Amino acid sequence: MPPLQPAAAPPLPGADLAGAERGPVQPGVVLVGVGPGDPELLTVAAVRAIAAATLVAYPVARPEAEGMAARIAAPWIRADQRRLPLVFPMVSEADPRRAAWHAAAAALASAAAAGEAVVLLCEGDASLYASASYALLALLERHPGCPVRVIPGITAVAAAAAAGRWPLALQQDALLIRPTPETPAAFEELLAQAGREGTVLALLKLGHRWSWVRPRLEAAGLLDAALFGQRVGWPDQLLAPAAAVPADEQPYFSLLLIRQCWPKVLP
Ligand SMILES: C[S@@+](CC[C@H](N)C(=O)[O-])C[C@H]1O[C@@H](n2cnc3c(N)ncnc32)[C@H](O)[C@@H]1O
Structure with missing residues (x-):
């Protein structure tokens, strides 16, 4: 028996998502799960949230690093969208990690307060062993007035x-x-x-x-x-x-x- 071929996916309405359908900017922070690697595995909700963002934040291990989540979502990010790499150091000590989470939350909250629609990209699902979860907890604790929502992603x-x-x-x-x-x-x-x-x-x-x-x-x-x-x-x-x-x-x-x-x- 020949291997089963996946049904051809209908093309995503990329043009609409990236342009015409965008409404007024809604300030706040949206954590977006971008799936494990294939840009086709972002949900429609994730693509729409990215399209609506004025600022695209993503975790990096070092300031000059590229960021896995940003690479995965790259086809869905426009050149006119500003980017905000957030350093989440891969170390075992508690203090630098806590400092990084609070710094990330402060940067996200202050961008939202300045009227930005911010997405924080997250590899896989945004709630499963995710750096973004620490930013979420820090936001809820220290910036309770900041509107935050989470869009789930396909986990690895x-x-x-x-x-x-x-x-x-x-x-x-x-x-x-x-x-x-x-x-x-x-x-x-x-x-x-x-x-x-x-x-x-x-x-x-x-x-x-x-x-x-x-x-x-x-x-x-x-x-x-x-x-x-x-x-x-x-x-x-x-x-x-x-x-x-x-x-x-x-x-x-x-x-x-x-x-x-x-x-x-x-x-
Ligand atoms: C910090 S966890 C992140 C999990 C992610 N949030 C998710 O929902 O899949 C990182 C681990 O997830 C697994 N992982 C994440 N993406 C993967 C991929 N594309 N292929 C294989 N394993 C992956 C690996 O075991 C990796 O060590």
Whole structure:
């Protein structure tokens, strides 16, 4: 049987979204989930919010960095829209991170107070392990008068499941989305518990941990039960059974889906 082809998506009304349909500027901050990588995976609501923005904010790890969310949404950002990179440092110390969250919230709130319609772009979904969530919490705490809303995005977990044609959860399955445990022992314990409870695991922040995760999956006889996803939605996306991915360190944008059992009633 030939592989199923996705139905051709009707073209998004880009011209309308980018121009004619824009109404008066509505000052405030909108957190926008931009999906995992493919610009086609932004929602219509996300595209409309970006089109209506006068200021496009996005997280960066360093002042000169490009920002993943901004790259994903690039086709939907016009040249006449001003940009505001917000530094969210990737460090473990609490103080610089708190300072960055409060600085980001202050910058967003002051732009909104000055009449700007601001979007803060966020890779994947805006509420799932998202830098934008810290800005949201800081805004709600310190700038309660600032109008804020959140537009959800397609999370990398859902995009990986779809690309791999891998049902995430069925019937009574539980689904646990979490960072990959920090140690082999904690990973083995999590696997055993998920196996006992019939929980499907979606493990984020796999990256360099893959070098010790893979051998433990193999020892547990679970290589064929796991789907590895890397840079899902990007042109160099890799979706592969765990068995096909060597035990090297992998990039940060990697995840693992593990299903240890299936419901009894299936087609
Ligand atoms: C800080 S979390 C962000 C999650 C994001 N907000 C979402 O909804 O998908 C980052 C982790 O998500 C996973 N991730 C995000 N985007 C990905 C992608 N395009 N492909 C594979 N994994 C991705 C990786 O495990 C990465 O380490």
